[in-house]
Every structure is written in structure tokens, then in C-alpha cells.
Amino acid sequence: MDRIGVVGAGTMGTGVAQLFAEHGHEVVLVDVADHILENALADISRNIRLAPLVRPGTPERPPEQVTGRILFTTDLKQLRHVDYLVENVTERWDVKRPLYEELDTLCPPKVPFGVNTSAIPITRVAAATSRADRVIGTHFMNPAHLKPTVEVIRGHHTSDETLARTQALLDDVGRRHIVVADSSGFVTNRVLMLTLNEAIFVLHEGVSSAADIDRLFKECFGHAMGPLETADLIGLDTVLLSLEVLYGDFNDPKYRPCPLLRRLVDAGLHGRKTGQGFHSYERSNESGVR
Ligand code: NAD
Numbered sequence: 413m414d415r416i417g418v419v420g421a422g423t424m425g426t427g428v429a430q431l432f433a434e435h436g437h438e439v440v441l442v443d444v445a446d447h448i449l450e451n452a453l454a455d456i457s458r459n460i461r462l463a464p465l466v467r468p469g470t471p472e473r474p475p476e477q478v479t480g481r482i483l484f485t486t487d488l489k490q491l492r493h494v495d496y497l498v499e500n501v502t503e504r505w506d507v508k509r510p511l512y513e514e515l516d517t518l519c520p521p522k523v524p525f526g527v528n529t530s531a532i533p534i535t536r537v538a539a540a541t542s543r544a545d546r547v548i549g550t551h552f553m554n555p556a557h558l559k560p561t562v563e564v565i566r567g568h569h570t571s572d573e574t575l576a577r578t579q580a581l582l583d584d585v586g587r588r589h590i591v592v593a594d595s596s597g598f599v600t601n602r603v604l605m606l607t608l609n610e611a612i613f614v615l616h617e618g619v620s621s622a623a624d625i626d627r628l629f630k631e632c633f634g635h636a637m638g639p640l641e642t643a644d645l646i647g648l649d650t651v652l653l654s655l656e657v658l659y660g661d662f663n664d665p666k667y668r669p670c671p672l673l674r675r676l677v678d679a680g681l682h683g684r685k686t687g688q689g690f691h692s693y694e695r696s697n698e699s700g701v702r
Pocket of ligand 1: 419420421422423424425442443444445448499500501502503504507511528529530531551552553554645646647650654685
């Protein structure tokens with residue numbers, strides 16, 4: 413079993429840590445504050461308790477069987493001895509860049525870096541390290557411990573060996589993978605973020621209510637979730653940051669974030685993780701609610 417470093421214990425890092433720990437890997441989960449790690453521990457414990465209900469066929473087990481494999485820490489130096497690292501910190505280049513520079517000096521050169529970003533190009537991340545051939549996009553879907561497929565992105569210098577190592581690791585935790593070339597937003601978010609933003613414009617202009625916009629996508633198209641529910645699940649702050657990356661990288665006004673999105677983020681209404689976005693949520697199920 414590999415020792416997996418997971419940096420960032422927010423919406424995505426928590427699910428990624430749970431996924432690897434559930435499949436028997438030792439995990440080092442790092443964030444900047446104890447209360448964030450305490451929330452991550454509480455969320456993973458609740459997910460494990462509810463797993464037999466949410467995922468029929470999953471055996472009941474004490475949460476400690478899984479959480480006991482995770483070292484929750486604010487000490488980045490604990491990542492010195494990991495075999496593979498998945499980074500899930502805030503979608504801001506001024507946050508990710510200095511982190512990668514530090515991780516590059518901390519982790520042995522052979523350790524691959526899996527980048528779980530929504531939109532930042534993998535080649536840009538790789539350039540902040542001295543191991544560009546071992547940097548690869550591992551775009552997990554939310555919630556990471558439940559979603560079956562990962563979008564894998566080859567940066568300009570990503571080696572065949574790093575790709576094969578990443579695919580083997582994902583196979584090991586029961587995840588399918590679809591490999592794409594590097595581009596801001598990759599395939600998924602280059603398309604999805606436009607849709608979410610346009611749905612927010614439709615609400616902003618009073619064309620329909622939030623509930624009906626989501627119902628139209630679910631009832632007419634058979635989508636599991638409407639676009640505003642999806643934005644709430646991702647986190648409205650992360651949607652805004654992703655649109656800003658796309659807007660800047662493509663220099664195309666089609667990605668300009670809707671003013672209503674900005675207002676909700678300024679108001680601290682970030683979706684499920686804060687309990688309120690376009691809809692209201694309770695901290696009571698296994699769907700990534702924080
Ligand atoms: P989040 O805001 O929920 O969590 C980010 C976490 O990173 C926070 O807990 C923050 O304290 C931590 N952090 C910030 N700087 C750090 C540092 N230097 N060291 C350690 N921890 C640090 O965000 P999220 O939704 O989990 O997104 C994380 C990454 O995953 C982003 O790049 C995002 O674009 C990407 N992503 C998000 C989703 C989604 O649906 N939310 C899906 C796929 C990928």
C-alpha cells in the first residue's frame with residue numbers, strides 16, 4: 413500500500429483522503445488550521461457511518477477503521493515520506509504556487525504530484541516545480557469518495573511513467589479514468605462552468621426561480637442535479653475562482669462571472685459547505701455537506 417499525501421482538507425481533500433483510506437492506504441492529510449481538520453474528521457466519520465445506507469452493500473464498520481489510517485496534521489513536513497501526493501488547496505494560483513515550490517523541496521524527487529484543480533493548467537503548476545514530468549492532473553469529481561471517474565490531465569511534460577503510475581493508483585481505489593490534454597478547465601469545467609454561470613445569469617435576470625431552473629434540467633433532461641444545485645455542491649467560491657481562471661486564460665468575455673455569483677460569494681453564501689447558496693442545506697447526509 414502506498415502512503416498518500418493529501419494537501420487541503422476542504423470539500424475535495426476530505427473526500428480524496430477518505431477514498432484512499434477506505435481502500436487501505438495510509439494518508440497524511442494536511443491543512444492550515446486544526447478546526448478544518450476536525451471538520452474533515454467529523455465528515456469522514458459521518459460518511460462511514462452512513463455508507464451502508466447511501467451505498468447499499470457497503471458493510472457497517474467503525475469509522476475509526478478508516479480514520480485511523482489518516483494522520484490529520486497542520487505540519488507540511490509530514491509529507492516528507494509519502495509515495496504519491498494529491499493537492500486540493502484553494503483554487504488560487506497565488507496560494508497554489510508557493511505551496512508547490514515548498515512541496516518540491518520537501519518531497520523526494522520521485523514522488524508524483526497529482527493536481528486536483530478545477531481550471532488551472534497542469535503545465536503551469538508543473539513549471540513551479542523541478543519535476544515537471546511527475547506532475548499530472550487528477551481532477552476528482554465531488555464528492556470524491558463516491559464519484560466513479562476521474563479526469564486525468566497530461567501536462568506538457570508529464571511522462572508515460574507518471575501517467576501509468578497514476579492510472580494504477582486510481583485502478584487500485586476502484587476509479588475509472590479518462591485522459592485528456594492540458595487546457596484551462598480541461599474538458600469538464602471548460603464546458604460546465606459556462607453552463608453554471610449562464611444558469612446564474614438566468615436567475616439574476618428574473619427569467620425563472622432557482623427551484624424551477626434546477627427542475628427544468630432534472631425533469632426535461634434527466635440530469636441528476638440542476639446547474640444551481642451543482643454550483644452549490646462545488647462551492648460558489650470555487651465556481652467564481654474557476655471562472656476567473658478561465659476568463660483570464662482564454663481572455664474571452666464568455667467566461668465573465670455573473671454579478672449575482674460575486675455577490676453571494678461576498679455575502680459568505682458559498683453553497684453546501686456554508687449551509688446556504690442558491691438553496692439551503694443541513695449537515696445531515698453523505699453528499700458532501702459541510
Ligand atoms: P475548499 O475551499 O473547500 O478547500 C480548500 C482547502 O485548502 C481549505 O480547507 C484551505 O484551508 C486549504 N488550504 C489553503 N491553502 C493551503 C495550504 N497552503 N496548505 C494546506 N491547505 C491549504 O475548496 P475545494 O472545493 O476542496 O477545492 C480544492 C481544489 O479542488 C481547488 O483547486 C478546486 O478548484 C478543486 N476542485 C474542486 C471541486 C469541487 O467540486 N469543489 C471539484 C474538483 C476539483
